[in-house]
Structures are given as C-alpha cells and as structure tokens.
Amino acid sequence: MPAFSVSTDPVLEVSNLGVRLGGRQVLQDISFTLKKGSVSALIGENGAGKTTLLRSILGIQTWQKGSIRVLGKTARGQLSQIGYVPQKIAFDPYLPLRTRDLVALGQTGRHWWQRSDTAAVAEALAAVQAESFAEQRVGMLSGGQQQRAVIAHALARRPRLLLLDEPLANLDFASASRLVELLGVLARKQGISVLVTAHDMNPLLPILDHLVYLVGGRAAAGNVAEVVRSDVLNRLYGYPVEVLQHRGRLLVLPENPQQGLEIPCHVHEHLDQHD
C-alpha cells in the first residue's frame, strides 16, 4: 500500500502510532499524513479504533508508541488549531445554552471571562446554516441540528484541522449530502484539512481526497484512485466488493449479496445502523 505523498507542509502527521486500551492493542503502527485543504475519511467497522485515533490526535487519549504532530508541533499546544465534533452528541434539554452560546464557547485563545468574538460566531453559524435556530436552546434541537451546532462550535475557533466522528450517522439522506457539500467547501475555500470517520465511504466519495482504512488495529492509507478499487477493497474487507462507476461517481457495493448466502457482517451492521 503506497503511503500518502509527502507534502511540503503536512497539517497532521501520524507516525508509528500504537495505543493500548484496557490491556488490548487497539491501534498498532498507524502512519499517515494530511495535507492542507484535503478531505480524508477514516474508515473501519465498529470497534476498529476510529474514535480512539481521533482522541489520540486531540491528546485526550494517551498513546504508548509513535508520534502525532499537528502543524509541526505536538497536539497539546495546538488545540486552538483543531476543531472536534464527537461521535455521540445529545445535549440535555435543561442546558441553558442557546446555539449561539454553544458556538461562542468553541472559541479558544482568550480568557474565559472575556467577551466572545461575535464576527467569528456569526460566521460559524452561517457556515452550517444554523441562523434559524441560533436563539433556541441546543438541548431542544433535533439530533441533526445539534450536530450542526457542534460543527459551528468547532469552526468558531477558526481551526486548520477539523476532526469529525461519524457525522453522517444521525442524518437523513438530504442532510447528509448537504453536510458532505459543506465539508468540501470548508476544505477547498478555507483550506481546512478535514478528517471524517465513517463506516460507509459512499456518501463521502464525491469530496474525498484520501482514505485511511483501519483493519485489525492497523491502517492502510492512500488516495481514492489507489484504494477505491475492487482488488484493494477485497483484500481490506476480506470479502468480495464491487466498485461501480455511475455518471462519473464511484459506488462501493458488496458483490451480489443475494446470491451468496453469507452476507458480509459489515452489511449487517450497516442495516442495523440505518433501520
């Protein structure tokens, strides 16, 4: 598997990362880099270690081996450059924060008792089209709206690296494609590097530059043309996968699931997710 082409100024550089959790080696020898303004997907099944990897990049999760560098420095000093959207978001209806307040809380780099930068808040709200519910309590919003509020919260600090953990899991078809479009715009127009985790790469394929596959605690990384090929995917998944081309777009499907009796477990999880 070819590694990413080494760019001149990698926004994120993960090398030989190893993480143990509760006596288990969850991640092992993970290496990849992200370039400025690129969109990358972190793909893997449940428990593959996607969340663990994102938390390690943030420095929330301690790791045992290897190094992680954000904009050339360790992540701890660079938190103001990273926006993070956690996997499960469900705000309490009692929480006395409006969407606008939550977004303002995303700003870092000034003391907590100082006034927030209203221009940055307005910009972040506009980016996710959250103006219509900016004055409502976050706990009263729908799941998808809460997710957009948290993305705005992450954007309010004007990050250069945006980490999103399964942002598509709660969204309907239209909202999902709108979010994918937004991520593409953030990367292309504002030069933010985006790293998104997902079980399913299909909705992300239109904007995707790179893929990082997590299998058995190890990573395989490459750009779309290198990885989204049936022979490569067959090897990664361990069962037959078909890559279709439809009106210039790629689509990844398990091969003839109706014929073989053994439906790959990946698809099962998939169905469970969306039912």
Added chain:
Amino acid sequence: MTDPLHLASFLHNSAVQTALWIGALAAILNGSIGIFTVLRQHSFAGHALGDGSSAGGAVAIFLGSAALWGFLGMAWLAALAMGALGLRRARERDLATGVVLGATLGISALFLYLDVSSTQASGATVEVMFGSIFALDPQLLWPTILLVGVAIALIVLLYRPLLLIAANPDLGRAAGLPVRRLELLYLLLLGTAAALSALSIGVILATALLLGPAASALRLARRPWQSFLYAQGIALTAVLGGIYLAFMSYYWSDGASWPVSFFVVLLILLLYLASAALASRRRTKR
C-alpha cells in the same frame, strides 16, 4: 401604632438578623452551584455531601470546636473522595455514593449519641439534622461572607467553562480546558454549599435548597447567566420568606413557632411547581 405583620420586631431582632444574613448567603451559593448539580444529575452526590457534612458537625460538637469547620472539613473531604473515586464511571457513582453516605450517617449517629450522652447537648440531633437558624452564632457571619464571596467570584469567572464541561466533557477537553481540575473545583464548591446550608437550614433540607431553585431556574432562563440569577432569586425568596413565616407562626399558633425548614421547603416546592406551570404555558403559547 399597630403592626399586624410584625415587621419592626422581625427586623430588630438580632437573632433574626443573623439568620437572615447567613440564610441569604447560603441561598445565593446553593442556587448558583445547584445549576451544575442539576445539569450533571449529581443530586444524590449533592445530597450525600450535605449528609456527610453532618458527621463533621456532630464530631465538632463532640469535640467542642466550631461547628462550621466541622461541617466544612467533612464536606471537603467527602468531595475530594468523590472526585478520586467515581467521577468517571457514572454506573458506579450511584452505589459508591450510597455506601459512603451510609458510613458517614453511621458516624454521625455515633457522635450524636455521644454528644447527647456525654455533653448533655440534647439538642445536637435537632441542631445537626434540622439546623437551628435562630440560634446561629453571629461570629459565623464573617467566615460565611468570606467563603461565599470567594465561591461566587469563582463561579462568575468560570461559569462558561463549567457549563461547557457539564454539557459535554469532550468538547471541554478539545477546547483545552483542564476538565479534571474544573470538576474537582466544582465538587469543592458543592461541598462548601452543602456545608453552609447544612449549618443554616439543616442537613437534609439542604438538598431542597440546592436542587429546587436551580431546577426551576433552568426551566425559565433564556440566557446562560439568567439561570444563575433566577436560581439565586428563587433561593433567596424561599429562605428569607421561610424565616419570616416561621417568625410569624409564633403569633399565629400561640407560642409554639413552626420550624423554619418547613416553610423554606414549602416555598421551594411551590416555586418549583410554578416554574413548571410557567414553562409549559410558554411552550404552548409558542
């Protein structure tokens, strides 16, 4: 001149004055810190800290030292223990809180018994469990002002990060907040609030003052800071009103005045119900 409301004698009574000041300070602190307790669903822990501080109060009475430091010392100790033990796993928290609470209650049972049998302080149980707001030592006022002043200053400075980590600790970590230290600070403030209200309106009623006003305020507030102001207002109304009603009950029921705690809790409950009604009316109007 007739004074059917007995306001003059109420306000000129020095025991009442001390009660009003300390009660007001306890109300302001409990209302504010209760916001975080309700949001974090820490009600049981908040209650247990109040109960736990009673063991300290009972020990202090036994040793003949100032009750305030007994209450405070035990509450802080229990807060630190909670921070060390079970903040992380919510599933364990409930049980660990319960078991620790049982132990501290047992200790306070022992010391109250010893207080009664060795020092003839037969009112110790009542004092520790129900508070004795009309018998407070006026010298308590200054340490109380200091404690509440420091606590409120910390809350004013830090309420936004504290709200963020209550909403979602991972968002706080990603924003570079020292989440563990902030949580510990919150627990210490909670311990302070519990000890102060245990001392003034009594251990068990402390829980109502901590939870009721904050839960009511969280329903009504439209801005983050409003929730704190509303909670303080509701707590103050309940405590000051309760003290006044208890004072008045002396005149209504020829000589046998009713306990302050009864009136305080009654007012808290009524205001809680009113806030629920107001919030649901607001929702249907929209």
Added chain:
Amino acid sequence: MFSSFLLHTWIAATLLAIAAGSLGYFVVLRRSAFAAHALPLAAFPGGALASLLGFAPLWGLGGFAIIGVLFLRIFSLLGRRDVAMGLLLSSFLALGGLFLSLGREYAARVYGLLFGEVLGISSASLLPLALLVSVVLLLLLWQFPILLLESTQPELANAHAISSARIEWFFLLLLALVSAAAVPVVGTLLVFTLLVSPAAAAQRLSRRPYHAWALAILFAELLSWSSIALSYWSNWPLSFFVGVQGALLFLFSRIFARS
C-alpha cells in the same frame, strides 16, 4: 444478650434482613440507591405523626411511604427524576420536623426516628412485621423473572409487552413497604445501607441472579446480626455499626472480586 427484651430485636432484624437483602438486589440492579435512601425518609413524617396523635407507627410509616411513591411519580413527570427524589426527601423530612415540633419530646423522638430505637420493638409489632416481610417476599418471588428482565434489559422487556412504568410502580411500592417495616428498627437514615451494601457486595461476587440474590440475603443477615451484637456489647448505636460495616463489606467485596 438473648434476653427476652432483646429477643424481639433479633427476630425483627432477621425478618427485616430477608426483605432488605432480597429487595436490595433489585435496588442495585436498577441503580436506585437514591430512591432507597429517599423513600425511608418519606416515611419519617408518618412516624412523627403517629407519635403526635398516638397511633401505631407502622400505619403512619407505611402510609407516608406510599404517599412518597405518589409524590415521586408525579414529580418525575414534571421534571428530573433525581431532582424529584431530592425534593421528596427534603419536603417529607420538613413535614416530619413540623409534626415533631408540635409534640412534646422533640429531640429524643428525632434521634429515635432517624437512627432507630432497637429496644423500642414490642412483641405486638412483630406480627405485622412478619406479615409485611412475607408479603414482600412472595410478591418478589412471583415477579422475579419479569423484574430481572426489566431491570437489566428494559427494551427487551418492553418488546415482551412488559410496561416499564408499571414495573417501576411495583418496585417503588415494595420499597415503600420495606422502608415502613425497617424504620422502627434501624431508623430512616440507615434502612438504605441495609438495602444497598449487602446487595452491591453480592453482585460483585456472583453474576448468577438467584445465587447473587441469596448471597445478598445472607450478607444482610450477617450485617444486621453482627451490628446488633456489637451494639449490645459496646452500648453504641446500632446504626453506627450498620453504616460502617456496610461500607466495609462493600470495600471487601470489591477487593475480593478483583483478586
């Protein structure tokens, strides 16, 4: 220490430990330690009213514990469950304080109701206690599998047409009955140690339901017997020994289960 005077205490404590241990198993399973703490306190004004008006305390305790369950269900609908619990225990204690202040022997009564009066158990109160305990036990055994399923896998139980709300009512009412029975013995404040500690320790040591359940009853018996004996020898209050030994039991079970 087995004089007829203390014999009543032994019998009452033995009966109580059976009920507390077996119901405690579900208290721990349902993570309802706060409810187990709040409902005995809700019974408190009943005891105070009984001493004020001069009727048998068991009726007052039981009545107010059941009113407490009603309060809890109504306030849980209005807002948070844990806030409802806190308001319940505060307001009922305040009510109890009021009743007591209207009576004569204020201070002594408060201590007795809160921390128990072991020697105050008469032979006349043993029969209702035995009846109450057997009712609780029969109801528990009758509903054991359903209660177990609903407590561990509520969604699965709902799929089998078991209503969570109804189970919660059933559980809280049983808790109210046990509270009413236990208050005169160990006092309002420490009923819940008897409910929580033995069952928590048992569940640490065994994963099999009936096994852990039996272990919880056994631990509850050991806890109450040793507390009575220690209290008798030292002349210190029973609830001190229940509280502290309960915590030690929980601690030991954790250490033992880890090794």
